[in-house]
Amino acid sequence: MIDLYYWTTPNGHKIPLFLEETGLPYRIFPVDIGRGDQFEPEFLRISPNNRIPAIVDQAPADGGEPLAVFESGAILSYLADKTGQLLxxxxxxxxxxxxxxxxxxxxxxxxxxxNGHFSHSAPEKIPYAIERYRKETARLYGVLDRRLASREFIAGDAYSIADIACYPWIVPHRMHEQDLADFPNVKRWFEAIRARPATARAYARADEVRRSAAQRPG
Structure with missing residues (x-):
């Protein structure tokens, strides 16, 4: 069993995408970053950088005590090694x-x-910062588009944790002022991943977490 400490952000979404794809049993412990749950001592013992996601593997391969892993890339790599899938x-x-x-x-x-922060969340609109990060986001979309021009998935013909890592960051493309019509290979890849049953299940879990959080007192 994997205990997933999670919130509904792009980095957070990566881990349910993996877990739903592989069928590895897990349970979610919501960490509402809007309420400051990430600063609770119990969570900091698992994720000392006070960031989600984090996991605790209750049954690590070495048979020892439960193992905590933080940072989304490290978690994806760890889980891929554990299951022998997607890497x-x-x-x-x-x-x-x-x-x-x-x-x-x-x-x-x-x-x-x-990009999202300076365009939508910053208390002061700074045109230089907005334009800088919008252009850099577009450049990176271009890198990904060229990569996908000759292959179905990012690392070749097989779906992998590279696709899982990137997909949630393409979901908010409109908020980041990126038009997928400008990146046809990214668009084709994006739509293929969105259609995967595991993707639908992962984002349904996110909806459940949001609904539960909305009912939380105070």
Whole structure:
């Protein structure tokens, strides 16, 4: 059983996407970042950087005590190794998948996140910042579009944790002022992943978490 400490953000969505795809049993412990749950001592013992997602594997492969893992890229890699799914075992394929996971973690996610922050959340509208991050997001979409021009999925013909890492950051493309019509290969890939039953189940769980949070007192 995997205990998933989760909120309904792009980084958070990655882990239910993996778990639903592989069928690994899990239970969700919501961490409402709008209420400051990420600063609770119990959560900080699992995720010392006070960020979601984080997991606790109640049955690690070594048979030892429950194992906590934080940071979405590390969690995806850990779970892929645990299940033997969505990450090749042979060195070349593994390196290719992990390179694109790190590309998302170090590039697409932070740049799109800053795009959304300065465009929609910042208390002061700073035109330079808005334009900088909008253009950088577009550049990264272009990188992904070129990558997908000759392959079905990011790392080749097989769906992998590279696709899982990137997909949730493309979902809010309108908020990030990106038109998928400008990136036809990304659009084709995006629609294919959106149609996967596991994707629908993962986002349905997100809806459940939001509804439960809305009913939480205070």
């Amino acid at each position: 090749p075992r042979e060195p070349r394929g593994r390196a290719e998948v992990l390179a694109w996971v790190f590309w998302q973690v170090g590039g697409l996610g932070p740049m799109a996140g800053q």
